[in-house]
Amino acid sequence: DSGVTQTPKHLITATGQRVTLRCSPRSGDLSVYWYQQSLDQGLQFLIQYYNGEERAKGNILERFSAQQFPDLHSELNLSSLELGDSALYFCASTPYNHGAEAFFGQGTRLTVV
Amino acid sequence: GENVEQHPSTLSVQEGDSAVIKCTYSDSASNYFPWYKQELGKRPQLIIDIRSNVGEKKDQRIAVTLNKTAKHFSLHITETQPEDSAVYFCAALTQGGSEKLVFGKGTKLTVNP
Secondary structure, eight states: OSSSSEEEEEEEOOTTTTTTEEEOOOOTTTTTEEEETTTTTOOOEEEEEETTTEEEEOOOOOTEEEEEEEEEOOEEEEOOGGGGOOOOEEEEEESSSSTTEEEOOOEEEEEEE | OOOOOOSSEEEEEETSSOOEEEEEOOOOOEEEEEEEEEEOOOOOEEOOOOOOOOOOOOOOTTEEETTTTTTTTEEEEOOOGGGGGGEEEEEEEEOOOSSSSEEEEEEEEEOOO
8 A cells, every 4th residue: 555545546437527536645744746647648747735735736727626625635626527638647745845755646547438 | 847858768678688768857956856667557656766966876776877967867777677667757856936746758668588
């Protein structure tokens, strides 16, 4: 077990729908990062939260949003889903307010049909 | 924006040979460079990292070198084994605007028995 917990593991949904991906960071980690990994693509940075506040934003679509709650878990909300949103979504956590020693969860595989 | 280029995209070696993967980064203020290994269907795992105040770091069969002047860093795997087969990602912690980990597109390493 990696210590970073992501749920669900798999998600199949239709175009136009909205889904929520959940991430619980390792105990003691304050930062949560979200990454998107499409087929044969690298890891695209979406957004970072540190201790409840948004710290950095990457190429995150306006249809996507995220938040980090007081208990430090984070949720990534994806709405008006398109076929191209099908991907692996990873959450990573680190004790720091930057990305050093980021520890990844097992990912959520989203399939939009 | 911040960018990390990684080469080659695929690499095939014979068991026992060495493998070298190279990355260049654009943000001269970057100060942390991790390498992640991702096996098929699994999460990226941190295998080694280097900070900008050192030029080389070694951990058993893997080593990373950093040339800050040229803005490039490399992963060296010696005495490769079939279980080294995976996709390897380099990353740089960029400083511009907000600190975030930017990944290269990955190198698929195949070690042939």
